Amino acid sequence: MRTTFGTILVLLGCLLAAPAVAAYALVGEVTDRQRYLDAVEPLADDPEIQASVTEQINAALAGKVPESARSLVDQSVASFVRSDQFRQLWISVNQEAHPEVLAMLRGEEGGSLSVQGDAIVLDLGDVAAQLRERMTTEGVPFAEQIPPIDASVELISRPAVRxxxxxxxxxxxxxxxxxxxTLLLLVGGVLIAARRGRVLIVGGIGLVVTMLLLVLFQFVARSEVTARSPRPELAGAFYDALTSQVMTIAWIACGVGGVAVIVGGIASAARSRRAASPPPRRRASFSR
Known part of the structure; x- marks a missing residue:
């Protein structure tokens, strides 16, 4: 009876393990501003992010730069997007965008300029302004005559987020x-059970299965988000950054489940050997 009750508790814990991992990792990653910035900061070095930003700035410069200086301007744009200066601006832009990302996930209506229509838009105005100063300093022809640049990148669409x-x-x-x-159910179920080895095996298998389902769900959700986003490569990069901890914890939990199966198997085998071994014989004593 104790083993049955413990098994039920462990299975309930396994069912809750996937949403528990997602809740712990994803919510903390998105709601905490510093953790959010730590997650998206490396994206400044992502080739797809750099290519998209470069494309948007070049599009904003179209018709504003003489053809004779176009090659030098393109080189300056590409060099700037790969610089530390761009990384700092990228962090600043995402600091402003973070409240809107959070508001859209919570279903709240945002009123700032970082939301335009049905998408979160990263405003690259500051990036373009510093780029203009950099080109002027580097002596790019006609750079000082370039008017203010209005550039932005559409990141994640509202339908995808909703x-x-x-x-x-x-x-x-x-x-x-x-x-x-979840932890109370898993640990409590093992402690209550009379045959803990068997319950460990069941719990380990259940944990591995639920974590693999969570990983599968992550891939499906990513494809849905990118398919509904105006720029799939950017949405995919941000999705991977914000869910990386979910994936890490899920794989760790899979490993824990595998260890539980091994430990449970060893404990069950030891119990079986003890049950099969004959009881020790008592030596007969003779009194005179």
């Missing part, structure tokens, strides 16, 4: 309680 709003709202609500309940 698909995840109900799930995110639920995860944010349960982000503290759910991981604790």
């Amino acid at each position: 698909q995840l709003v109900p799930a995110f709202d639920l995860l944010e609500t349960l982000s503290v309680v759910l991981p604790i309940v």
Whole structure:
């Protein structure tokens, strides 16, 4: 009876493990500004991000630069996007965009300039302004005559984000309680059971299966978000950055599940050997 009850508790814990991991990792990654910035900062070095920003700035410069200076301007743009100066501006731009990303995930209406129509837009105005100063300093012909550049990059569409709003709202609500309940169910189920080896095997297999399903869901959700975004390469890069911790914890949990299966197998085998071995014989004593 104890083993049956413990197995039920462990299976319930396995069912809650996937949303618990998503709640703990994703909610913390997105809602905490510093963790969000730490996640998106490396994207400044992503070739697809750099190519998209370069494309938008070059498009904004179209018709504003004489053809004779176009080659030098293109080289300056490419050099600037790969510089540390661009990295700092990238962080600054994302600091302004973070409240809007969070508002869209929560289903709130944002009123700032970083939301235009149905998409979150990263305003590259500051990037373009510093680029103009850099080109002037480097002596690029006609750079000082270039008017203010209006450039932006559409990042994630509102329809794509709204698909995840109900799930995110639920995860944010349960982000503290759910991981604790999951751990109590898993640990409590093992401790209550009389045959802990068997329960460990069941729990380990269940944990591996649920984590693999979580990984599969992540891939499916990524494809949906990128398919509905104006710039799939940017949306995909941001999605990977913000869900990387979810994937890391999921694979760690898979490893924990595998270890639980091995430990449970060893414990069950030892129990079986003890049950099969004959009881020790008592030596007969003779009294005179």
